[in-house]
């Protein structure tokens with residue numbers, strides 16, 4: 001049965017993104033379970049630009065309502081291997097949204113001050129305010145990714161000795177992350193998480209184009225090449241976090257990222273679906289205020305000179 005309160009455009013979005021959601025409690029094994037080149041048969045590159053524009057327009061409409069209602073916020077967590085397209089994704093998906101309603105924060109290696117606090121501290125400060133869409137370009141999930149792949153980073157985190165034992169530390173961090181996200185959702189911040197799933201071959205192609213094209217040289221760092229050497233460890237760490245932290249309240253989506261156009265389309269679809277779920281409404285004005293407004297309207301109209309043809 002269709003519910004008249006539900007936006008009719010929602011059906012198409014749901015169809016597109018359902019297969020990308022990690023079912024809570026399922027065990028994910030990368031690279032087998034998600035194909036970085038997947039796209040639904042119904043979507044072609046020729047239609048992509050028009051579809052993306054529609055998605056961007058719908059997103060802008062819902063973001064306007066979110067901002068006006070000032071009760072909820074949306075946090076989009078973006079995680080990926082290098083060159084998977086996080087930056088381009090953010091640029092295209094948010095292109096139609098009022099810049100006043102969006103915050104993007106990129107999380108890099110933690111500072112000395114950040115390392116002197118527990119691991120969620122720096123992220124908690126960047127959680128979007130009511131009415132805002134916040135994007136985390138990398139996030140607290142680095143704590144179960146790069147830190148898991150290179151456990152030596154734990155040494156700089158000033159942790160009590162018992163807190164660093166493997167594998168308990170990762171299980172504990174998954175639980176703490178799930179609990180924190182629950183807290184955010186309960187308090188009005190909807191959390192949605194996207195892993196841009198690029199293949200090893202496609203990463204190599206993108207690194208090569210960064211090396212070959214002088215305009216892209218700045219995007220390449222030899223350190224990215226070193227991390228590529230740990231590809232299998234990252235796939236394992238991603239499999240683990242997807243298996244343990246995709247929940248009903250804060251689901252993970254694995255977005256195929258070998259085709260940039262599809263990754264952008266899927267991202268806008270996921271974000272829009274999340275906002276449709278929240279269904280933010282423009283605030284209604286109290287009848288007494290409405291009556292005052294009608295009075296003031298008359299006053300203003302009386303002040304204006306008669307309009308000329």
Ligand code: ATP
Nearest residue numbers: 082083087107108109110137138142143146147153
């Ligand atoms: P781009 O390369 O596209 O500019 P990026 O997100 O890769 O974007 P970089 O400055 O290249 O940005 O890399 C940031 C680095 O910081 C990543 O290698 C990431 O793993 C690392 N990092 C992020 N959070 C943590 C953390 N909590 N502990 C250790 N390293 C972290």
Ligand code: MG
Nearest residue numbers: 082083221224
């Ligand atoms: Mg990088």
